[in-house]
Amino acid sequence: MLVDVSPHPRAVIGASALVSTVALTLMATPAHAATVEPSRQGVPRPVQTPPPATxxxxxxxxxxxxxxxxxxxxxxxxxxxxxxxxxxxxxxxxxxxLVAPIAAAPAPAPAPAPATAGTSYTVVAGDTISGIAGRHGSTAAAVLAANGLTWDSIIYPGQTVTVPAASAPAAAPAPAAVAPAGLELDAEQAQNARTIIRVGREMGVPERGIAIALGTAMQESWLRNLDWGDRDSQGLFQQRPSTGWGTIEEVRDAERATRAFFGGPADPNGNRTRGLLDIPGWESMAYADAAQAVQISAYPDRYARWEQPSLAWLAALG
Structure with missing residues (x-):
C-alpha cells in the first residue's frame, strides 16, 4: 500500500482541466524590483512595481x-x-x-432543456463521486455540479447526493473545480510521461490504462521522479520499499516503477504487489477507481481531475 506525499497521505494538488497541447518548458520569472520616483517635496519614495505573472x-x-x-x-x-x-x-x-485568472467572456445562455429528474443516492463507506456517477450512467462532473461540490470535496457515509439522470446533459463543474496552474508539462515531466507511454505500449496495456498511469503519476509526484516523499515513498508513483514495491533504487527507476504500476505477468515485483492489470474488471471501472485500486489513497476522488489532461498528454506525446 502507498501513502501520498501531500498533506493527506496521497493527494498532491487539485482540479481537472483539459490541455490540448503540451509545453515542454516553463520559464522562471525573476522577482520584481522597486523603482524610485521623486515626491512633490523632492524626497524620493519607493514605488512598488507589479509582481510578475508567475x-x-x-x-x-x-x-x-x-x-x-x-x-x-x-x-x-x-x-x-x-x-x-x-x-x-x-x-x-x-x-x-501570481495574478488572478482572466475570466472568460460568458457564453450565451443555452435554451432551457426539459427538466430531467435525478436520482437521490445515500453514500456508503468506500464510495467515490466517480464511482457513484459510473454506476448510475452519469459523469463525475455532472454529480459535482448537481450537488455544489468541487474536485476537492469529500463525501461521507450517510450523506445524500443527487445523481443527474443519464439522459440529462452533463453540467459543468462548479467554478471552484478549476485545475491547478501549471498543467503544461516541462521537459522533465514530458520525458517521464513518454517513459510511461512507451512501457505501457511495450506491455500491451490499452490506451485507457496508460492514461490512468499518467494521471496517477501526476497526482502522486507531479510527474517527477522524486527522491523523497511521505515516510519511505519515492519515485513517480510514490511507491514504498517497506510495502514490497522494491528497493529505494528500484522505486526510483522510472521504467521499473511503471512496470510495477501496470503489474500483470511482467510485474518485476511478482506477487508482492498488485498492479493495474491485476485488478479484476479494471477496464470497466471509473478512472479514479482504477487508479485507487492500485494506489489505495486516502483521497481517491482526486485522481479523477487528471482524466482529461492525461488523455491530452497521451495524444500529444504518444
Missing part, C-alpha cells in the same frame, strides 16, 4: 512566504493556483501564478 518555487519556499515577497495575500495566491489552506504543498520547480 514564480518558480525554490527549495524551502512556502506559499505564504512567496505571497509576502510580492505583497500579495496568501489566500489569493492559494486560490489562483487551485490550492487551499489544507492543501498548500508546493514543490521546487513548480510554477505558481
Amino acid at each position: 514564480h518558480t518555487v525554490a527549495s524551502g519556499e512556502s506559499v505564504a512566504a512567496i505571497a509576502a515577497r510580492y505583497g500579495l495575500a496568501t489566500a489569493d495566491v492559494l486560490s489562483w493556483n487551485g490550492l487551499s489552506w489544507e492543501n498548500s504543498l508546493i514543490r521546487p520547480g513548480q510554477v505558481l501564478s
